[in-house]
Amino acid sequence: MEDNKAEWEPKIVAFLCNWCSYAGADLAGVSRIQYPPNTRTIRVPCSGRVNPLFILKALQNGADGVLVSGCHPGDCHYLSGNYVARRKFAILKSLLKYIGIEEERVQFSWVSAAEGGKFAEVVNEVTKGVRRIGKATKLVKEIYNGN
Amino acid sequence: METNENEIRLTVKKLFDEDKIDILIGYSPGTLPLRTSPVFLRKEDDVEVLVWNSFCENTLSNYLKNYKDKRVGIVAKGCDSRLINLLLLESQVKKENLVVIGVPCRGVIDRKKIDKITGGMEVTGSEEKEDGILIFFDGTDKKVTKADILHDSCMICNYKNAVSSDIFIGEKEKEEKVDPYNKIREMEENSTDERWNYFNKEIEKCIRCYACRNVCPMCYCQECFVDCTDPEWFGKTAEIKDTKMFHIVRAYHMAGRCVDCGACVKACPMDVDLRFLTKKIEKDVLEFFAYEAGVKDDEPPPFTTFKPEDPQEFIR
């Protein structure tokens, strides 16, 4: 983790479902829509694959933000993966807020394969939000490296 | 109370005599004041050791997992009966192997509250009276009304009687519904920093003995995520960066599965306010998915199902 960097660039882990949001991100590329280079994508088959523990692990490993994006309700390539995930995320999101984690840290979106523009916009917003609240510290676990 | 105690003994005796059960899980006198202790009776044992009083703080349904293929009789408070429903839903127990002896419960007392009353002085003796508890300490004695020393989760309990049981002992307790979430609402009102500080102050105390997990009937995983080394979900140290994660995930795993029996807080040697987390999730599950854990034995738990109209304001 480049902590002692002069100007801090947020690192945002983005879990994108293969069939909608990842395709949406590709479309943003094909349409050359520019957005901030702060996301680090992890492609997953479905937002339903995203175990909330992944989100926590990302935060513990020093991610400044986490974005999980899937298909719009009803469009899930696996029929109900995003519905099942939505319940878990609702609970996690609320719990994190409750214990005092800034809401901007962990965010969710539905982005379809046709919404390249929306994807760029989401990354914009998320990045802005994370910049606003600054570097993550609350859940981060650092490894002692001699200094 | 005494009458119920006798009825429990008779019932159990009968169950053994009629060979309905192989083992009975109940309460026996403790070795310390204000305590009782779980007891496991077989046919040959003496049912007279069974007790039922305000010190029966343990959540007995936690032991069902140890007797999966035995015919078990169990003394069940309201909370236990709800937990049994959940264990049935998650097929951790077999209905046909179970005889649930429901008891009306007026709540159990919180030793930690008494500790406050005695100013930390060791309690050397206790007697239960109809209208309260007589405690002896530091050469003196003091009568305390039960309301002042009831366990927090008992004070807001809406299910004083077993919600479902094969045999019910005595008269049903009156249940007037109370709002269990006042404390949580107050907490939600606090600022982000206040909430964060409170969370840290509490979690800081954790020594990671896992008592909270091990006394919980719903924590029956063959291998807890926190013990898993491949992959190592989270660090194993007792430092707050790791214990935080343990408690967040533990609470998350309780979503729709916690009946607020209070076993975890009662067990915690460091007095960590674990209900601060579990109760919040209980509230969210109710508000988001209109689900109350263990009240019915046929209602699918929240994470096993979904509704197209589930809340999603938080999603862009």
Added chain:
Amino acid sequence: MYAIKEAVIAKEHSETPLDITIFNMDIRTYGKEFEKYYERAKQEHNIRFLRSKVYGIEEIDTTGNLNVKYANIAGEIKEEEFDIVVLSVGLKPESSAVSLAERIGISLNKYNFCETTPFYPVHTSKPGIYVCGAFQGPKDIPETVMEASSAAAHSSALLSSVRGSLVTDEKEYPKERVVIGEPPRIGVFICHCGINIGGVLDIASLKQFVKSLPNVVFTDDNLYTCSSDTQGIIKEMIDEHSINRVVVASCSPRTHEPLFQETIREAGLNPYLFEMVNIRDQCSWVHMDEPELATKKAKDLIDMAISKARLLVPLKMVSLTTTPVGLVIGGGIAGMVSALNLAQQGFEVNLLEKGMSLGGLAKKVYTTLNGEDVQQYVKDLTKSVTDHPLVNVYTRVKILESEGYIGNFTTKITSGSKKDIIEIKHGTVIIATGAEEYKPEEYFCKKSRNVTTLLDLESDIAKKSKRIANVKNVVMINCVGSRDEERPYCSRVCCSQSIKCALNLKTQNPEVNIYILYRDIRTYGFSEDYYRQAREEGIIFIQYEPENPPDVKMDKIQGKEVLTVQLKDPVLGQDFIIDADIVALAAGTIPLKTNKDLSQMFKVPLNGDGFFLEAHMKLRPVDFATDGVFVCGLAHNPKSISETIVQANAAASRASIILSKEIVELEGTVSIVNKNKCSGCGLCEAVCAFKAITIDPEENVAVINEALCKGCGACVASCRGGAIDLYGFSNKQIFSMLKTI
């Protein structure tokens, strides 16, 4: 419908609250689930629907707004001001289509859409040429998709004798190298993609960085990694450096992963020992102005991919042999048509009918809207089905049980009076169980012999029965048992039905007065012609609102039964009474109760109304999420005979894709259970949309059916005990990626 959809979306997306009015004559939400959408548009989104005739729009000079002049239902002239007016315009065939038709010599109808007939809805006038989509007539996506599959079905029927004859012989792969136990030896190939990547990212420093990473034994950068010569290089390098994991940093895995997997497979590596990094579509193309940060991002992405690659394991692709035999449930038009097509494609088919004989609901239908003889069609169809050597027809069938999965089903039935169980092995299932006509409680239907349903009236007309001999006044009431609380869907065909009967009755007896009481006339597509014709022939159409439906009274005068229908005329705004000799009810189409059993037996869902619910409303109109099971006909939704025929052939076409393969190869990325960690809580079973997980009652642990598993990972993410994992996206792999954040 399109207008409603746009209106709702507009409301959802606009920052400021929108007032939307839809000026309309009739609302034609006859598609599956459309009626509910319409209701939500009214109730939840408060979109205003105004039954009216717009006769002018003028710009208001001062505001530039638009002033809409219209006549409302009562004929009053009104004006209203709007910011924007959107026109719902119709569809017309492209001129190119017309010239094409001329060139290939297929005839068009009077609107220049391709001419077809009700029983041959995708056949052009020229044998061997089929039509599908909007060129045949205006239509929605699902109809288009169904027609496409249907056309394919007919084509492959013609070509079945030469199926597979052009397939160049099966590709041979080298024996797969065993890499288990070897330490990871990773080869990384970075693509410039011309200037698409190289123009933005600092490839040299990427390469430098990658070299420094543990387990990387070879790094290369290519102008185009996807080019065929680079494929050659990749294969060589795999041998030369005994690489056992390959990482390609280039474009999107969604488009190129298969290519590279193919390549490494040709080099003797399991195709799943491959990981791809998208440094173009999701990096160089979208961060053009920030080359440094983009390069940094690319490094991280590659680092993540490599850390995942270290943990990649060879996956076995499950392949199943299939039984090339079809099973069709339901012997109505839908069932017979799909059975026949499968047979014509050369597959053995078993056709199951619960009744005594084939024909289904169509046995009660006599003509199509344009007067073609349905009974004759059913007779011919039945004959060709029963005569076909490849079709085994079973009647009076009871289905006892069915088990298995795509390519390998076993279904046990009894047939006829015999008790003995017939066991059928088959590769696919087509559910064509149909539906039935609603038997109304309303309007004395069950009490008076002069109140009847359209089906009965139709047979009266066909048989010239004396009940209708010299009737003077006939009243038809539409939407009986449809579009109400209990059945909030449109039965789609009743409007045409009543118009059809009205016209036929009128031809038999020009004197008769016919009143059609309707809510909206939904004669979509070319049926509109007959609506117009009906009005021309003096059939009286009176619109009513569900709030005050027609009021039918039954009295006895001198022992003779007298029916009167009372209704408020929306135009004149006053009540009026018709003495009706016959009251005919356009009773809705309702799903069979027995659908529930089938849905459980074959693990396929029903929608809220009780009809079968396809995998995707628009794009997969005959498929189910469960592979190898298909649906067609009224079991899917109310529809016309033509539409049924189209969907039936579509289902056959989809089924034939499976039946024509000896083996189906399934993805290796499936879930796997670690028994020792599983507590058998059943959460995974509950969240699996594909019914791929069951709990073994003995051991009380989850068991995955790899043939049914689609690898979505919902079960994995749900498992508290970490007992399930997903090949290709394992917890460990994702963790390793997170570690490199």
Added chain:
Amino acid sequence: MEEQVIEKKDIKSWIEGLFADYEVYAPVLDEKKGKVYKKVESTEDINLEFLNSKNSPKDIYFPQTERLFSFSRKDEMGLIPPHMDDKKKIVFGIRPCDAMAFTMLDKVFVSGENNDFYFIKRSENTLTIGIGCIKPDSTCFCKVVGGEPSSEEGLDILLIDTGKEYVAEPVTDKGKSLIEGSSFFKEATPENIRLKEEAITNANEKIQEFDISGLKERLDRGFDLPVWAKIHEKCVGCGICTFLCPTCHCFDILDEEGKEYGERIRIWDSCQFPLFTKHASGANPRPTGKERMRQRIMHKFKYFVENNDIFACVGCGRCVKYCPVNLDIREVLKSLAGDGGGKS
């Protein structure tokens, strides 16, 4: 050096003076954590009412989490030493039983041939000032396992409360010099000594005793006693008893990996956890609570005795008091020693 006395009123000022050179650990009544041992910033925090703290002070020598070293993923085997705190410490107000536990831990970590660098570093830097238990709890049973309320084992100084004063027993040279360096102490008068003896006898009477003479012999042939199957039945397998125990010393060593660096860490472990003996293969020689409970008892009252001729138990009573299901080790010992009793 003879016994000394210090007036109670001076105690705090004495400790105050030590803050300059030492970190001071003492019993505290923490409004959130309760009765605990911890580092104090001012003498105000010290609470000598409750010497029987919830946690034992063992973590001062043997912290629950210890960084052994860090390493870098980049260059091969780049080891980075941890920061070791070499602050001098005073453990004030420690109970004799807890102090005795320190000597017991010495036998584990300072065996002569393999010495635990981290443990030794800490113990060398630490001074222990004990206070005799004149108010033992009902759960105390030090005498049963060879201790007593006024034991000097493991202490540098022992204080006995005689009402107005404390009588101070300098046990080690470290202790002597600490007293000599302070002006608050004066020679104990015979009266002081008498009061001290009196206090000790009172305390001794208060400590409950029971007979475990049969225990050794019973355990020697006791590996397969049927009673094991019952004893553990109510145990939920948590780590409270082992983590609060002043003598339990089992640990686990693991690596925490980050992107570029990793750490090797030592953490407390508990024989009551299934994972304690679980093999990588998944096999577990102590599969159930029965084996784990047996191990805990056997280790404390047989194996350790055989190796070091003392019990690995000082009778502090913490496991009795804090067991969530009231599994009372005294009852276990009685039932094993064949002294009848034993409700479990």
